[in-house]
Amino acid sequence: MSGFGCIRTTVGRAVRHGKPLGSLLTAFVLLASLLLTTLPLAPEPVQAATGGYDGQAACGYAQEYWDKVCSDGYFFEASYPPSDLGAGNPVPTECGLDCAHFVSCCIGSEPHAPGGGLNIPSRTEAYGEPGAKRLADWLIESGYAEEKATVGDLAMGDVIVYERDGGYHAVLYLGGGKIAAHSVSYWQVNWDIYLSTGFTVYARIHINGPPQTERNPVSVTDPLPYFGKGSNTGPADYWYAHTYEGHDYISTYVGGQIDDPTKPDYWAEFRPYLSEAGDYEVYAYYYGCPDTSEHVPFTIHHAGGSEVVTVNQKTASATWKQTYLGTWTFAAGADTRIVVTDATGEPYDGITGLTIGSVEFVGAPRDPTIAYSPTSFSFSAIEGGSNPPDQTLSIWNSGEGTLTWYAYEGSSWLTLSPTSGTCTTETDNVIVSVDISGRSAGVYNATITIDAPVATNTPQTVPVTLTIEPLIQTIAYSPTSFSFSAFEGDPNPPDKTLSIWNSGQGTLAWNVSDDVDWLTLSPTSGTSTGETDSVTLSVDISGKSAGIYNATITVTAPGAANTPQTVAVTLTINAISPTWDIDRDGTVDYKDLAILGAAYGCCDGDPGYNPDADINQDGCVDYKDLAILGAHYGEEY
Known part of the structure; x- marks a missing residue:
């Protein structure tokens, strides 16, 4: 026996819930049995897709x-x-x-x-x-x-x-x-x-791999997880498969569970895995005939919860039916499902049943909808500098139909191009440009307005912020201090160099000065846009007795954020070096020994005689001078 169906091939008896399954002895059934032979589909395991990630x-x-x-x-x-x-x-x-x-x-x-x-x-x-x-x-x-x-x-x-x-x-x-x-x-x-x-x-x-792809409509011939059927109390043996006039469908008897016909026993579930959330019209496809129930429950699980819709499947003759169940908002993914059960509230009689072939989700007509990205803009620039780079506002239609849009700047320093367009599924790009000429440092705000007369969400606004930083010069210099040393009566120590540059923006106009008469700076002024300028420091010790002298160099620059800056200078004049420090460098070392060695054995009048090496000034450079140097070797002054 093929079980209940609008089309059957044999008449016999079987038992469901311990009750006999009555013969469907109507003239419609006998006539239909001559038209088509249908075979029940044997249950077989079906595996859900794994997604294919390796x-x-x-x-x-x-x-x-x-x-x-x-x-x-x-x-x-x-x-x-x-x-x-x-x-x-x-x-x-x-x-x-x-x-x-x-x-x-x-x-x-x-x-x-x-x-x-x-x-x-x-x-x-x-x-x-x-x-x-x-x-x-x-x-x-x-x-x-x-x-x-x-x-x-x-x-x-x-x-x-x-x-x-x-x-x-x-x-x-x-x-x-x-x-x-x-x-x-x-x-x-x-x-x-x-x-x-x-x-x-x-x-x-x-x-896990890619999510399930959308399948719409969902048919009783589709595999898990799109379509599944079963029983709450036992095997799904009494869901019967049929094909008639090119339509695949399944059937079962109504009656619910043995103790309560309002509690579902046999069920069939359809999951479309919608790729896009939105409003959808839902349609059920099935065969109606004189023996199908007038109270078949379809439970629609949608984004807002669930709702039961009762369908009258009874018809005077075998008819492939499309029934509109309603329109709901559905989320994308696996949460959308339609479940049809045998819990019609009618007791099992072995005659009355239900059929189902497929469920279809049809996107409800929608008006155009403004979509855009990004949701805000931020520009930054330096006062008196160049304009910041352009940015792009993307506008598209996330609804249906044609979106005719207009964009308005709302500020004289902001420019949009183009300012209007139309789009159905494509994306339109608007260049957003900023002009900072003549504007002082500060924060400026504007709003881009996107208007589309028939869009569901018109208008939309996009905030724009322009930050102009002040033009700031910054004094940078190296080193941060100087130290000179010499012996009383000796030549001036070597010159040194102070480096000055602008580590900020714009042009740094700098000046240097000092507060003593023994220090000379050259040059005393200059400009820098980032390059390094050099100032020579010269020290004059003439007439200065032994001691420590201090000076301060002051670096100024009008408009610089950190003006003025100061550089400390120290001059140390040592007392006249003892005669055994022959080269007068403040240390008795190998250099003094080398000078003495070069004149050793020479006396006044000899070609190699060096009076500086004649430490005891006895007219000859000999062992006595060597002994004096050796006694003080390694000393510093």
């Missing part, structure tokens, strides 16, 4: 590129832009910001060398997501992955993201507690290597 392939990619530039040829030495260094070349530095880009290539589908197989969107010319936190959040929010409580819960090809002081770092998990990473390049090191440097774990991410 963690082993991700680890294989990491093994190939952990110390090389990734297969797309890019490496993030800084935040942006990435450097085009050529695929497979050694990474240029142990320091960089390439961690998330590397992990994206490992787990993704970079065209030159696919990794784990995920389809990761790219925000730059390099493949994948360059931000570690954004990559983690995207994996979770997209449905590709889920967070785990411990690293022990992770598998090959999963991802760990760390956090320290607001910065994030992503690595690929290789299994066995080991990871691979870029910047610094690591392969097969322990996952907790970062914890000793102040990092904590932000997320442990297990990748």
Whole structure:
């Protein structure tokens, strides 16, 4: 027996809930049995899709590129832009910001060398997501992955993201507690290597693979997880499969559970896995006939909860029916489901039943809707400098139909181009430009207004902030102090140099002066836009007795943020050096010994005689002079 159905092939008896299944001896059934032979579908296990992510392939990619530039040829030495260094070349530095880009290539589908197989969107010319936190959040929010409580819960090809002081770092998990990473390049090191440097774990991410794709309509011939059927009290043997006039459907008898016909026993569930949230019209497709129930319950699980709709399936003759169940708001993903059951409230009689073939979700007509990005703009510039770079406002229609939009600047220093457009599914780009000419330092605010007459959310506003920093010069100099020394009566010590430059913006007009008569500065003024100017310091010790002299150099620059600056100068004049300090450098050392050695054995009148080496001034340079020098060797004055 084929069981209940608007179309049957044999007449016989079976038992459900211990009750006989009566014959459907109507003229309609006898006539229909001559038209088509249907066979029940034997129950068979169906596996849900696993998503197709290959963690082993991700680890294989990491093994190939952990110390090389990734297969797309890019490496993030800084935040942006990435450097085009050529695929497979050694990474240029142990320091960089390439961690998330590397992990994206490992787990993704970079065209030159696919990794784990995920389809990761790219925000730059390099493949994948360059931000570690954004990559983690995207994996979770997209449905590709889920967070785990411990690293022990992770598998090959999963991802760990760390956090320290607001910065994030992503690595690929290789299994066995080991990871691979870029910047610094690591392969097969322990996952907790970062914890000793102040990092904590932000997320442990297990990748399941891509979420289910949308299937709409959902038919009784679709596999799990899109369609499923069963019984709350036993096997689903009394769901019977049929094909008639090209329509596939299933049937069962009504009656609910044995003790209560309002409690569902046999059920069928349809899950479309909608790719986009929104309002949908829901339609049920089934065969109606004289023996189908007038009270078939459909439970619609939507974004706002659930609702039961009762459908009258009874018709005078076999008819393939489309019935509108209603319009609801549905979320994207797996939460949307329609369940039909045998709990009609009618007792089982072996005759009355229900059928179902498919369920369809039709997007309800929607008006155009303004969508835009980003939600705000911020520009910055230096007073009197060049205009900041242009930025882009993207506008598109997230509803249906045609969006005709207009954009208004709201300020004289702000320019938009173009200021109007139309879009259906494409994105329009508006160049946002700022003109700072004639504007003094300060913060300026404006609002971009996006108007679309028939859009559901018109108007939309986008705040714009322009910050003009004051033009500030800053005195920079080196060194911060000077020290001169000489012996009384000796020549002046060598000159020294003071370097002055502008470490701020604009032009620094500087002047230098001192407060003593023994110090001379040259030049005493100059200008710098960033280059270094040199000032020569000269000291005159003539007429100065032994002692310590102090002076101050003052550096001024009108308009500089840190004017004035001072530089300390110290001059030390030592007493006349003793005769055994032959070269008068303040130290009795090998240089004095060399001078004495060169004149040794010479007396006054001899060609090699040096009166400075004749320490005792007896007219000859001999052992007595050598003995005096030796007695004072190593002394400093």
